Amino acid sequence: MINVFKVKLKYKIDSSYDIVIGENLDKNIINDLKRFNHSKYIIVTDDVTRKLFGDKLLAVLKKNKINSDIVSFTAGEKNKNIATVTEICRELLRKGTDRKSCIVALGGGVAGDIAGFVASIFMRGIEFVQIPTTLLAMVDSSIGGKVGVDLDAGKNILGMFAQPKRVYIDIDYLKTLPIEELENGLAEIIKHGIIADKKLFIYIEKNLDKIFRKDVIALTKIIIDSVKIKKAIVEKDEKESLLRMKLNFGHTTGHAVEALSNYRIKHGKGVALGMLIESRIANKLGLLKNVDMLRINLLVRRAGLNIHDDVFKAVSKANLNKLVLLMHHDKKAFKGDIRFILPLALGKVVIRSSLKDNLIKESVLDVLPRG
Known part of the structure; x- marks a missing residue:
């Protein structure tokens, strides 16, 4: 005898979010993160962006009494792979990241794609915000929820649709952009x-x-x-x-x-x-x-x-x-x-x-x- 049971899961999710565009958005970011009230904020970025902006952002968050930390990986598209994702996830565990934490994706397209993908799979998904620091990331990868990593066979073969909680496009980052x-x-x-x-x-x-x-x-x-x-x-x-x-x-x-x-x-x-x-x-x-x-x-x-x-x-x-x-x-x-x-x-x-x-x-x- 065969038994069939239907699992009814019809529901709607509102994944709407704001894209904030302007100059010197640090105050906006601080106020929002305090209001979102996550247990912890983890900045995920590449090593180059960390030196330029990551450590400074972390200092600003800590100065404003926001529980925060930072994880970085070696910059470059060649490192946009599952091995990098796995190591970041291990580092998140070591830093006490939980299901109520939020990832802050800081950097260009590679950093945003990796950080967003990590957020979409870590503990079956946690929230994240995007802070793009390059023109390309501002107008493309930070918007729309496409996150993922590459395989040898092609770009973004492993990926998800995961919308950010908010996107902050700060024009100030472009002042030093090569x-x-x-x-x-x-x-x-x-x-x-x-x-x-x-x-x-x-x-x-x-x-x-x-x-x-x-x-x-x-x-x-x-x-x-x-x-x-x-x-x-x-x-x-x-x-x-x-x-x-x-x-x-x-x-x-x-x-x-x-x-x-x-x-x-x-x-x-x-x-x-x-x-x-x-x-x-x-x-x-x-x-x-x-x-x-x-x-x-x-x-x-x-x-x-x-x-x-x-x-x-x-x-x-x-x-x-x-x-x-x-x-x-x-x-x-x-x-x-x-x-x-x-x-x-x-x-x-x-x-x-x-x-x-x-x-x-x-x-x-x-x-x-x-x-």
């Missing part, structure tokens, strides 16, 4: 303009000099515009059933390039090259006009992607087959069929699949420097 990291984040903001906001794209075209001078007004505007775009998409499609895939323009190719380089290449550079290649695919399919493709090409290159970048050295005619194979293993692929987000015009994209491998290879070669 130009290379500014370029890294700018690629994602240009992406937002291409997929959803032609006015943002035009603003960057006209104000690129101000952005590179770190003009606070210009930086604040492009960050707010980007946050609004990602917020609107995530609200409609949190788990990436379809609409949210549009945020991956440039990423299908970009992630493959990063993996091909053994993650020596910055994420923003991979996405920048990916946007050029995927725009070329759209153009060859007759979806994107020459003038729009050229505008995308020009702005991406003006924003920091030049022919001497290591990203161009990672891809060659000799490893095209491997590059395309990596794309077939992309998380968005369905039964091995690559899904591309392709631009139709500035501010508008479409999801396409079942493209010929030869078309992809030809488009890659079209974008690579000659000779």
Whole structure:
């Protein structure tokens, strides 16, 4: 005899949270953490960010009588793996972290992804807040709840959807940000303009000099515009059933390039090259006009992607087959069929699949420097 019992678990969870954008947000953070009233706050960051900002933040929290501690790991995408997660979890136990504790994810995209993933699995999940310190993390990884780590086969293969309790985007962190990291984040903001906001794209075209001078007004505007775009998409499609895939323009190719380089290449550079290649695919399919493709090409290159970048050295005619194979293993692929987000015009994209491998290879070669 077979017995069947249904476990009824129908319920709704409100995972809404605030994204706070401004300058010098320390007071906001302190007041909020006191009000949240967790048993302990553990800052999780990389060793470079710890020296720059982590130890200072810990001192501020302790000065304000907030029970806190810090855990750090070796910086770099190559350390965004399950071994690092395991060691952080062990360290959290040694420091007395419990289920009522809260993780403070401090740093760039790698730190935010790792810290968020740790929070999502430690003791079956504890709360966390995001404090991104790079432009890339501010407009991309800190928002939307995607957390995870890499495997040899690709980026973010192990991961969760876990929304933060709050995100603090403090413009002050950008004052000391190296130009290379500014370029890294700018690629994602240009992406937002291409997929959803032609006015943002035009603003960057006209104000690129101000952005590179770190003009606070210009930086604040492009960050707010980007946050609004990602917020609107995530609200409609949190788990990436379809609409949210549009945020991956440039990423299908970009992630493959990063993996091909053994993650020596910055994420923003991979996405920048990916946007050029995927725009070329759209153009060859007759979806994107020459003038729009050229505008995308020009702005991406003006924003920091030049022919001497290591990203161009990672891809060659000799490893095209491997590059395309990596794309077939992309998380968005369905039964091995690559899904591309392709631009139709500035501010508008479409999801396409079942493209010929030869078309992809030809488009890659079209974008690579000659000779």
